[in-house]
Amino acid sequence: MKVKLAESCGFCFGVKRAIRLAENNSGAIVIGELIHNRREIERLDKNFGVRSAESLDGIKRGDRAIIRTHGIEKEARAELLAIAADVIDATCPYVTKPQKIAESTSEEGYQTVIFGDKKHPEVKGVLSYASKDAIVVANAGEIQGAALRDRVALISQTTKSIAAFGEVAAALIAKTSELRVFNTICNATYDNQEATRKLAKEADIMIVIGGKNSSNTKQLHAIALQYCADSYLIESGEELRREWFADKRLCGISAGASTPDWIIEEATKAIGAFELLAGLD
Numbered sequence: 001m002k003v004k005l006a007e008s009c010g011f012c013f014g015v016k017r018a019i020r021l022a023e024n025n026s027g028a029i030v031i032g033e034l035i036h037n038r039r040e041i042e043r044l045d046k047n048f049g050v051r052s053a054e055s056l057d058g059i060k061r062g063d064r065a066i067i068r069t070h071g072i073e074k075e076a077r078a079e080l081l082a083i084a085a086d087v088i089d090a091t092c093p094y095v096t097k098p099q100k101i102a103e104s105t106s107e108e109g110y111q112t113v114i115f116g117d118k119k120h121p122e123v124k125g126v127l128s129y130a131s132k133d134a135i136v137v138a139n140a141g142e143i144q145g146a147a148l149r150d151r152v153a154l155i156s157q158t159t160k161s162i163a164a165f166g167e168v169a170a171a172l173i174a175k176t177s178e179l180r181v182f183n184t185i186c187n188a189t190y191d192n193q194e195a196t197r198k199l200a201k202e203a204d205i206m207i208v209i210g211g212k213n214s215s216n217t218k219q220l221h222a223i224a225l226q227y228c229a230d231s232y233l234i235e236s237g238e239e240l241r242r243e244w245f246a247d248k249r250l251c252g253i254s255a256g257a258s259t260p261d262w263i264i265e266e267a268t269k270a271i272g273a274f275e276l277l278a279g280l281d
């Protein structure tokens with residue numbers, strides 16, 4: 001069996017930047033999870049003393065705080081700046097962009113429609129910058145029953161697929177007299193999705209590595225499944241099962257934007273070990 005890594009996968013620019021900021025600020029406290037990868041968060045805690053607080057209640061006066069890659073809500077940011085002695089902003093610039101668009105288009109009189117997962121921290125953050133009647137839709141079907149104004153600004157969660165975003169835009173055209181569409185899907189997400197799609201078409205088993213709470217990793221897994229029925233999402237090499245690889249010719253590996261190289265290497269080595277064992281059978 002051959003093992004092939006997707007041409008584009010793993011840590012993106014925004015996550016690399018956030019990790020660097022955390023490593024340079026030992027002892028700081030992150031509001032929420034810095035990135036959606038439990039094992040990398042544990043490494044930052046163990047090696048750099050960077051801990052996570054679930055909410056602002058975990059921040060005391062004089063603390064050094066880090067804002068996570070997905071950003072936080074506008075009101076929470078203002079509160080944090082008033083409490084913490086030092087605030088390091090690790091919000092990815094690709095997330096800051098839709099926040100600014102939501103704020104400026106709301107001021108110009110547009111209703112904001114966000115295509116995304118309303119429970120995701122990034123979406124909650126972007127929503128807090130928009131006017132009160134802003135809505136979040138999970139798919140094009142939800143546009144039908146939505147209360148819409150004539151002038152709408154459409155924004156996407158950064159990790160969504162471009163095809164699904166296009167469907168939401170098409171559904172909105174029929175329901176509005178003026179629609180502004182902002183493509184806020186980030187390049188890293190797009191590149192990883194396309195590389196996963198390409199590899200899944202030729203592989204007969206796909207292993208997608210990343211946090212099970214990571215939106216972009218779950219998207220990669222969903223894309224892999226479209227082309228390769230034997231596609232698995234794992235957080236660590238320990239979850240791999242030897243029987244998955246029986247009679248397979250090509251194993252494709254992809255990884256979410258918050259998956260560090262050391263976890264990808266660990267899983268790749270574990271797959272290689274199955275190969276060696278198969279040779280001894």
Ligand code: SF4
Pocket residue numbers: 012013014015069092093094095158186187188189216257
């Ligand atoms: S996936 Fe994109 S938006 Fe998310 S942190 Fe990475 S670069 Fe930023």
